[in-house]
Amino acid sequence: MTTLEGRVAVVTGAGRGIGQAICLGLAARGASVVAVDLVEPRETVEAAQELGGKALGLVADVSDAGNVARVGREIADRVGGCDILVNNAGIYPAKNIFDLDFAAWRRVLAVNLDSQFLMTKAVVDHMRRAGWGRIVNLTSNTIGLAMGGMTHYMASKMGVVGFTRALASDVARYGITVNAVGPTLTRTPGLSESGVNADAQQFVASLQAIRRQGEPEDVVGLVAFLAGEEARFITGQTIMADGGLVRL
Ligand SMILES: NC(=O)c1ccc[n+]([C@@H]2O[C@H](COP(=O)([O-])OP(=O)(O)OC[C@H]3O[C@@H](n4cnc5c(N)ncnc54)[C@H](O)[C@@H]3O)[C@@H](O)[C@H]2O)c1
Structure with missing residues (x-):
């Protein structure tokens, strides 16, 4: 397994689902973890501590500039800065264009894309100073x-791809890499709440080369690898961990 000993990893949306699995996967590899979520991420923090690592939970709306500025200060004060940032927080409320209003469009863009910009700004100076x-x-x-x-979700997630590609060029000279990871439909609380029914979930799984539904743990290995030393020459990429449905 990739070792992340001595690194501080910050994971947004870490209270449950894919973010929780990533947070615990990074903790299992030796990272100290900071779990950020709208809701107190107690379960994640306790599970990470049981794995033997240091873990801190912070409550914040990562789409809000004021909240993220506070998170940045807390990370600096309490754990000395962030070495690994996983921008996972996201929402996916399906809505046809005829029923989608501007507020709902803005909310998805804010949570899924603005948050990645804000969180990056909050920690990237520490990474630049560290040279990693x-x-x-x-x-x-x-x-x-x-x-x-x-439309709103797809625009936000394509935005993530563009943000990732351009950011990789801005920060490469400081030893910082930036990559995007794409799961398939994955069994999480968020998916259960989204109204995507079991038939649709089965249909998506049937289109994959590996014909089973995604589990949160299915993306952990890739994220951990990208977060480690061995991935030092991989940057600006979008990689699917989706059972071979979408092939770039
Ligand atoms: N589950 C899937 O099928 C699937 C598929 C592809 C991509 N994804 C992506 O994976 C990520 C995680 O999805 P999930 O299914 O685990 O979601 P989830 O709803 O199960 O968990 C998301 C977590 O993020 C937190 N969160 C939401 N908005 C937040 C905000 N503004 N600030 C801080 N925390 C916030 C929630 O409280 C929750 O704990 C998202 O970016 C999603 O778009 C999920």
Whole structure:
């Protein structure tokens, strides 16, 4: 396993689902973890501590500039800065363009894309000073599919790809890499709440080369690898961990 001993990893949306699995996966590899979520991420913090590592939970809305500025200060004061940032927090409320209003469009863009900019700004100076950093941004295999009801979500997740590509060039000279990871439909609390029914989930799984539904743990190995030393020459990429549905 990639070792992340001595690194501080910050994971957004770490209270449950994919973010929780990533946070625990990084903790299992030796990282000290900071779990950031709208809701107190107690379960994640306790589970990370049981793995033997240091873990801190912070409550914040990562789409809000004021909240993120506070998170940045707390990370600096309490754990000395961030070496690995995983921008995972995201929402995916399906809505046809005819029913989608501007506020709902803005909310998805804010949570899924603005948050990645804000969190990056909050920690990237520490990475620059350290001469080392890893940023991993969650996108989705949706960007390679023809799905309805997803204009806001698809725009946000394609935005993540563009943000990742351009940011990689800005920060490379400081030893910082930036990559995006795209899961497929994955069994999480968020998916259960989204209204995507079991038939649709089965249908998506049937289109994959590996024909089973994604589990949160299925993206952990890739994120951990990208967060480690061995991935030092990989940057600006979007990589799907989706059972082989979308092939770039
Ligand atoms: N589950 C899937 O099928 C799937 C597929 C592809 C991509 N993704 C992406 O993976 C990521 C995680 O998805 P999930 O299914 O685990 O979601 P989830 O809803 O199960 O968990 C998301 C977590 O993020 C937190 N969160 C939401 N908005 C936040 C905000 N503004 N500030 C801080 N925390 C916030 C929630 O409280 C929750 O704990 C998202 O970016 C999503 O778009 C998910």
